[in-house]
Amino acid sequence: MEQTADPLSADENALVKGVLAGDRAALARAITLVESAAPQHKNAAQALLARLLPHTGQSIRVGVTGPPGAGKSTFIDTFGCALTERGHKVAVLAIDPSSALSRGSILGDKTRMEGLSRDPKAFIRPSPAGGVLGGVAGATREAILICEAARFDIIIVETVGAGQNEITLRSLVDFLLLLLITGAGDELQGIKKGVVEIADAIVINKADGDNIARAKAARAQMERALQLVAPATDGWSTRVLTASALHGHGIDQIWEVISEFKAQTQASGAFEKRRTEQRRAWLHSALERQWRDVLYGHEAVQAALPQLEAAVMAGELPAAAAAEELLRLALDCGSRMSTQS
Template sequence: MTKPGVSDQAALAEKVTAGDRRALARAITLIESTKPEHAGEAEALLEALLPASGNSVRIGISGVPGVGKSTFIERFGLHLVEAGHQVAVLAVDPSSKVSGGSILGDKTRMEELSRHPRAFIRPSPTGGTLGGVARRTREAMLVCEAAGFDVVIVETVGVGQSETAVAEMVDIFLLLLLPGGGDELQGIKKGIVELADAVIVNKADGDMVPAADRAVAEYYGALGLLRAPNPDWRPPVLKCSALLDQGIGEVWETVVKHRQVMEASGARAAKRAAQAGAWMWAEISDGLMRRFKAQPEVARELQGLEREVRAGKTTPTAAARRLVGLFIGN
């Protein structure tokens, strides 16, 4: 017997794969829903879309405040759509419960790109958790791929923990920096710099061109002291001016070259497989935690035991053992 809602999701999946934009928006809204009754429908939808997904170049982009990330992504996206690509942009902000602003806000930041028929821009709400970033953004990425987008850009708002979550779901991670020189790397967490598959010095225009040239050399030297994400690829340092639309083509050439190198070595397939496995375990963890908190016996004891732990009346280990025992019925 067909489960309730499965036929509906199959019909929605068919519209998504046919390139129906309204169906795409509805599909993403469904998978982002936190209502328990939508979980089964979202799962059925993703199962139906999975065979059509996985064919895009997945690009993560982050940058320091004031680097001109939105302008860069718009110029980069326009360069790609004008070359015939279909580009989806998913914006992530774990510091906000509704992402980096409203849908209107994201489209205002990339007004020209948002109007292009081969582009799609969508914020990815996180519910205030990094787990939300990973789960919903991954699923939105699969839906966009199934809809025919061959380039999916995941934009992180700010430099922080979200970069690790995003880097673990994309093929290539780009870090945008200002023409400030190598000293600027000291103001960025080393772990984030190590995630970068390419560093891009933006705002290389006007009086900042000499500074940008120096920054490229200094960043390249600094990156040589760090562990590269993959032994087959040394992260290059590029310069561009998103404002003047200069150097954008070279960034895309770097993305293409990175893909070729990773595919030739087998690293791309291995990375995708590892990401899928990590996603499964993350889902297991999230699912168990949700069931744990919803279990009646645990729910009755949880707040009281947490208060005792905070007050120093019982140890975290003892409280945890008690709660886990209630959950598994021992």
């Protein structure tokens, strides 16, 4: 068999070694590489991932979502510190598809993870802002793998509950935790239809002070509501808990639930089945992205696009006909229109 050239330079080989050794600077650089929107980084990023892939998969990937202000950052800080204290290595990533537009970063918002950011057993990575070659979800998936190769055994991915974020998050993690808070009464705030159905646990946060009774009532209500929906994970009954991220109450119980989830779903096969499906989805999103790049990067397509666009905009040509013409050009099967004229 012919040996293909290793597209990794000496520098990049050092990067692989650094990541595998758990070196934080190497870890940060590797994630920057897969996040890069520069086409010249694509080959190196893919080669890096291929090298790291055999060393991935050994973590539990936990998604945390909920409305703004529910306490996600505070919770991750408290929870993360409790886990590093038990000897775990915790990586925190953020997925924020809107950051490309807003230039915001959800891990850069008001609540910094004060404890965790100073913890040598933790690694925090804000959501990439701006254009990312693999899309924000793709970059986050790849960042998860890189953290695993660096031996982080608990990966927490945060996203604010807005738009399609939770659906994207669900496709990246093993366990999805939905964080909610009560309003003035015991009704839950910022709860979106459908999100409860994809959660493996619902935590009613800020169960402290004079809020405890309301949180408990909300919990009972949520438990009743859940009896009517199918669980998010085969064989697992969605748990409802109360907690105070600020005061550290209920945090150990949440870890117990996640550990129980892992043991149970690994025994039943549901855990690996979900991961296998997630890898399938990874392929299809990579394929769509790369195909789009090929299509729009094709010289003949670029040359023909303005004219076809103008014709469609003027109402002279159906969009499907223009699209088909562009596809023909990209696939080099010649132009139907030019051969006809």
